[in-house]
Amino acid sequence: MSGCIRLPLISNVRDAKVRLLHLGAAVGNCLRFSAPAGSVGLLALFIAAAPLAEEAEEREDGAQSWLSSAQYHGFLSQGYIKTDHNRFFGDSEKGSFEFTELGINGTLNPVSNLRVSAQLNYRRAGENSPEEISLDYGFVDYRFADDSERRMGLRLGRIKNPYGFYNETRDVAATRPSVLLPQSIYSDPLRDVWHSADSIGAYYYGFPAGLEFRFDSIYGRSDAIGETVARVRLPGYDADLDSRYIGLARMSVGSDVGSWKLAYTFGKTALDFSTSAPIHLQRGEVREAINLLSGEYLLEQWIFTAEYQQLETWSRAERVPAVLGTSESWYLQSAWLFRPKWRALLRFDQYRPDRDTGDLRTRDLSLGLRYDYDNHWMAAVEYHRVEGITWLSPADNMDVAELENDWQLLAAMVSYRF
Amino acid sequence: MLRLACHLLLALLLFLAGPGRAEEERYVFVVVNRDSVDALDQKALRAIFSMRLQNWEDGSKVRVFVLPDNDATHRQFVREILRMYPHQLRRSWDRAIYSGMGEAPEVVSSEEEMTRRLLNNPGAIGYLSEDPRDERLYTVAINQ
Numbered sequence: 001m002s003g004c005i006r007l008p009l010i011s012n013v014r015d016a017k018v019r020l021l022h023l024g025a026a027v028g029n030c031l032r033f034s035a036p037a038g039s040v041g042l043l044a045l046f047i048a049a050a051p052l053a054e055e056a057e058e059r060e061d062g063a064q065s066w067l068s069s070a071q072y073h074g075f076l077s078q079g080y081i082k083t084d085h086n087r088f089f090g091d092s093e094k095g096s097f098e099f100t101e102l103g104i105n106g107t108l109n110p111v112s113n114l115r116v117s118a119q120l121n122y123r124r125a126g127e128n129s130p131e132e133i134s135l136d137y138g139f140v141d142y143r144f145a146d147d148s149e150r151r152m153g154l155r156l157g158r159i160k161n162p163y164g165f166y167n168e169t170r171d172v173a174a175t176r177p178s179v180l181l182p183q184s185i186y187s188d189p190l191r192d193v194w195h196s197a198d199s200i201g202a203y204y205y206g207f208p209a210g211l212e213f214r215f216d217s218i219y220g221r222s223d224a225i226g227e228t229v230a231r232v233r234l235p236g237y238d239a240d241l242d243s244r245y246i247g248l249a250r251m252s253v254g255s256d257v258g259s260w261k262l263a264y265t266f267g268k269t270a271l272d273f274s275t276s277a278p279i280h281l282q283r284g285e286v287r288e289a290i291n292l293l294s295g296e297y298l299l300e301q302w303i304f305t306a307e308y309q310q311l312e313t314w315s316r317a318e319r320v321p322a323v324l325g326t327s328e329s330w331y332l333q334s335a336w337l338f339r340p341k342w343r344a345l346l347r348f349d350q351y352r353p354d355r356d357t358g359d360l361r362t363r364d365l366s367l368g369l370r371y372d373y374d375n376h377w378m379a380a381v382e383y384h385r386v387e388g389i390t391w392l393s394p395a396d397n398m399d400v401a402e403l404e405n406d407w408q409l410l411a412a413m414v415s416y417r418f
Numbered sequence: 419m420l421r422l423a424c425h426l427l428l429a430l431l432l433f434l435a436g437p438g439r440a441e442e443e444r445y446v447f448v449v450v451n452r453d454s455v456d457a458l459d460q461k462a463l464r465a466i467f468s469m470r471l472q473n474w475e476d477g478s479k480v481r482v483f484v485l486p487d488n489d490a491t492h493r494q495f496v497r498e499i500l501r502m503y504p505h506q507l508r509r510s511w512d513r514a515i516y517s518g519m520g521e522a523p524e525v526v527s528s529e530e531e532m533t534r535r536l537l538n539n540p541g542a543i544g545y546l547s548e549d550p551r552d553e554r555l556y557t558v559a560i561n562q
Binding site: 069071073075103105107109112115117118119137138139141146147148151160168169171172174175205207256257258298300303337340341372374375417 | 461462464465470471472473477479486487488493497500501502503504505506508509510512513515516517518519520521522525
C-alpha cells in the first residue's frame with residue numbers, strides 16, 4: 001500500500017501547500033499505508049513542510065485569495081519509557097523508544113463560513129498501535145452564525161470526539177499536561193476507542209457577559225473501536241468487532257478569560273462481536289456509556305485540574321445472562337509554572353474496574369518537569385509510582401503471570417511542532 | 419536508577435524554583451492596519467486574539483499577528499491588555515490548530531517584522547512596545 005503515497009515534487013511554495021491540503025482527500029481513497037514506508041514518507045513531508053511554513057506566509061502578504069486563508073501545521077514527538085517491572089509501550093523493562101507521534105495538518109476557508117481541515121497521523125505505542133499512517137481527522141465545518149456573541153454550525157467527516165479536556169489533541173505533547181495522560185480516563189493502549197468517529201457533529205459556542213459556553217456533539221461510527229479492542233484486549237485471538245454507533249456530547253461553561261471551566265461529557269457506543277477467545281462471550285453485543293465531569297482552575301502560575309468518570313459496560317452473549325459493570329476513574333492534578341519556560345506537575349490518578357469492589361484498583365502518583373524552549377521545541381520528563389496493573393495493555397504484556405503489582409515508570413519526551 | 423532519577427528531578431525543581439525577576443516599566447500599543455477602527459473594548463480584543471472573531475464589521479478578514487510566547491512585549495500585552503495568561507492563550511491556539519477546529523495567529527520574530535507585516539496586510543492587528551511612526555498604522559484606544 002505504500003505505493004499509494006507519492007511525495008510532491010515541490011516546485012514552489014504555493015504548489016506545495018495546495019498539494020498538502022489535497023493529501024487528506026487522497027488518503028481517504030488510499031485506505032492506509034503500511035509502516036515503515038508510509039511513515040518515512042510522512043516524516044519527509046513533515047521535514048519539507050516545517051521550514052516552508054514561514055516562507056509561504058511571508059509571500060502571501062497582501063493576498064486576498066481564498067488560498068491566503070490556508071494554514072498548515074505539524075508535530076513530531078519521540079518518547080522514551082523505562083519501567084522496573086511490567087511493559088508499557090514495548091519492552092520498557094529494558095528501555096523502550098516505541099513511543100512516536102507524528103502529524104501534519106492543513107486547514108482553509110474556501111468561502112466565508114466554510115472550513116475544511118484534515119490531519120495525517122502516525123503513532124507508535126508499543127504493541128498497541130496499528131503502526132500505519134491514518135487520516136486522523138478530515139471534515140468540513142459550516143458555520144450558520146459567527147460573530148463576537150456566538151458561533152454555531154455543523155461538521156461532517158472524521159471528527160475528533162468531544163471528550164473531556166484533552167482528547168481532541170491528545171497526540172500533541174505540548175497540549176498534554178504530562179508526557180502520559182492520566183491513564184484511568186485517557187488510556188493510551190485504548191486511545192482509539194473514544195478518540196474520533198466518522199460522524200456528523202453540531203456545535204454552539206456562546207459568549208454572554210463574562211462567560212463562555214460551549215456545546216459540542218457528534219454521532220456516527222468508528223471502525224477503529226473494534227480494531228483497537230481486538231488488538232489490545234484480545235491479542236492472539238480471532239476477534240471481529242463491529243461498531244454500531246458512537247455518540248458524544250460535551251457541555252462546558254467557564255469564565256471568558258478562561259480562569260475556570262467546568263465540563264460534562266456524556267457518551268454512548270455499541271459493538272457487535274464474535275471472537276475465538278476462550279471466554280464465556282463468543283458472540284454478542286457490548287454497550288458502553290460514559291459520564292465524565294471535568295473541572296479546571298487557573299492562575300498565572302498554577303493550573304489545577306480534576307476529572308471524574310464512570311464508564312458503564314453492558315454486554316450480552318448467546319446463552320449467557322447479560323452482564324453489567326461500572327468502572328470508576330478520577331485524578332487530581334496541579335501544574336506549577338514556576339518560570340516562564342518551566343513547569344512542574346504533580347498528579348494522583350486512580351482507576352477501579354468495578355466501583356462496587358475495591359479489588360484490582362490501580363493508583364498512579366506522578367511527578368513531572370517540562371521545559372518549553374520556544375513555540376516549537378519542548379522536552380519533558382516524569383516519574384510514575386504505580387500500584388496496580390489494571391490499565392496495563394495485554395498486548396504489551398502477553399504473560400499475565402509475570403506482572404508485578406508495585407512498579408515504577410520513567411517517561412521522557414522531546415517534541416517539535418510548527 | 420529510577421530512584422536516582424526521581425531525586426535528581428526533585429533537586430532540579432528546588433534549584434529552579436525561586437523568585438522571578440521584576441520587569442521594568444514598559445508600554446504596549448495595540449496597532450491595526452485599518453482606519454475605521456478607533457477603539458476596541460477588552461472583550462473584542464480577547465475575541466480577536468483568541469481567534470474567535472474572523473471578520474471585521476465590514477466583512478473583511480481579521481489577520482492576527484503576535485510575538486513569540488516568551489517575548490516580554492507579548493507577555494505584557496497578554497497580561498495587561500487582555501488580562502489573560504500567555505500559557506492559556508498558547509494552549510487554546512494549539513488546541514484549535516491540532517484538532518482542525520480553528521486557526522492560530524501568525525507568529526513574527528521581532529517588532530520590526532511585526533511592523534512590516536502589519537503594513538503589508540490590510541485588516542491586520544498586532545501590538546508594539548512603541549507608538550508606530552508610520553501613518554498607515556493606527557494605534558487603537560482600548561475601552562476597559
